Amino acid sequence: MILEKKKVFLQFATKRGLRSTRQRDLILDVFLSSHEHLSVEELYLKVKASHPGVGQATVYRTLKLFVEAGLAREMTLSDGQTRYEHLLAGEHHDHLICTGCGTIVEFEDETIERVQDEIAVRHGYTISSHRLELYGLCPACKGHQR
Amino acid sequence: MILEKKKVFLQFATKRGLRSTRQRDLILDVFLSSHEHLSVEELYLKVKASHPGVGQATVYRTLKLFVEAGLAREMTLSDGQTRYEHLLAGEHHDHLICTGCGTIVEFEDETIERVQDEIAVRHGYTISSHRLELYGLCPACKGHQR
DNA sequence: TTTACTGTTGATAGTCATTTTCAAAGGATC
């Protein structure tokens, strides 16, 4: 699974004439081995923890490459930080975000996808992507409420 | 309709002990008379066109007041600019955004709203708001494609 | 209407995330 993705990036790099460097390998490892929706800063800190020499500009640059390679998806929530999440081939999912603790749950719903297509057709649009975020309180945070 | 909204703002201002100033009246006029999804910068330019003395900090501040007054909604697309759109009482709508020319179409769909609620319940969440954006090419831009 | 009080404004400096710049370092190819 991780190997699979490494191969994808390798192929992408080859096709684009990119060089293979320690930094890119390292950042890819850290990215692939984390399952959260990491912000660039968080990822940078993780990388720096094991390899202090890596600059954050490199992390920014490399994450953009992952997006181009189809390995990652950029997501901008309303907190002003760009996050990157794993993207499995052909997969689409949306997010349920807790406004209390920030927990993000992923979900997928076929009905919504279908209705979206209908709406697009009705307006003559051809959809290339979409973004759906539901904001609210998760079970735990509801409990803590006064 | 516009008068109605002005009254809403007036009431809000009174309740909050805000003073009525030329700048706020002006910015409200410009905001209410534009039907697009304006970014702060765009609105600032419109305001400045007729009244060059107004500072952009005031535009930023005033738009936030409109949100608090329930007249406007903040929306952040992926272009890094905050936009403000009109908000009618109790109304919810989503956006269809052309990746070619940036045109934004609003739509509302009851099925999607209902499915969203179901999903939230399934995960034990209580939804307070949501955001749905569909990105794609509008009919005009599809035509221009090579 | 004048005065005194206090909210508001505009200019500017500050912040924060992200991008650009550029010299030095390091892959890749011969």
Place this chain on the structure above:
DNA sequence: GATCCTTTGAAAATGACTATCAACAGTAAA
């Protein structure tokens, strides 16, 4: 290993937005 040219790290630059603060202007009482 020499050469070429991409990549890197540090720091400066950018862009959107926010905070600061002295000057200004509503407002309500005198």
